[in-house]
Amino acid sequence: MRLDIQHAAKPAGLVMNSLLAHYVLALSKSSEQTRIAEDRPIYQRLLADAAVLLALAETGAAPKIIRERLENHDRIWGSAWLQDPSHEPASSAWEAVKEQIGK
Numbered sequence: 058m059r060l061d062i063q064h065a066a067k068p069a070g071l072v073m074n075s076l077l078a079h080y081v082l083a084l085s086k087s088s089e090q091t092r093i094a095e096d097r098p099i100y101q102r103l104l105a106d107a108a109v110l111l112a113l114a115e116t117g118a119a120p121k122i123i124r125e126r127l128e129n130h131d132r133i134w135g136s137a138w139l140q141d142p143s144h145e146p147a148s149s150a151w152e153a154v155k156e157q158i159g160k
Contacts, residue, residue: 076154077111083150090143099137103147106130127158 084107088100110130113123134151 080150081107083147087143087147091141093141
């Protein structure tokens with residue numbers, strides 16, 4: 058999954074929401090494509106947490122709350138040992154989200 062997102066014309070909040078939505082879709086696709094049974098529960102955990110992140114961003118939650126949830130989500134990634142290379146698009150999408158946060 059490629060991230061062909063036009064950022065220049067969007068306010069920062071909409072860019073974040075768009076990146077999170079693309080990330081959730083990338084996670085879903087990676088989950089469907091993995092051939093490693095042990096990877097599926099990890100994807101389910103990431104997907105569940107990413108859905109909450111997207112909901113918080115979409116409903117305009119306080120930046121502090123979103124940042125805390127993003128940090129928690131990054132810890133989930135840090136403890137995940139996905140074996141199938143199908144995780145690479147989702148990982149790249151997550152890196153794009155983190156890059157946007159750093160701006």
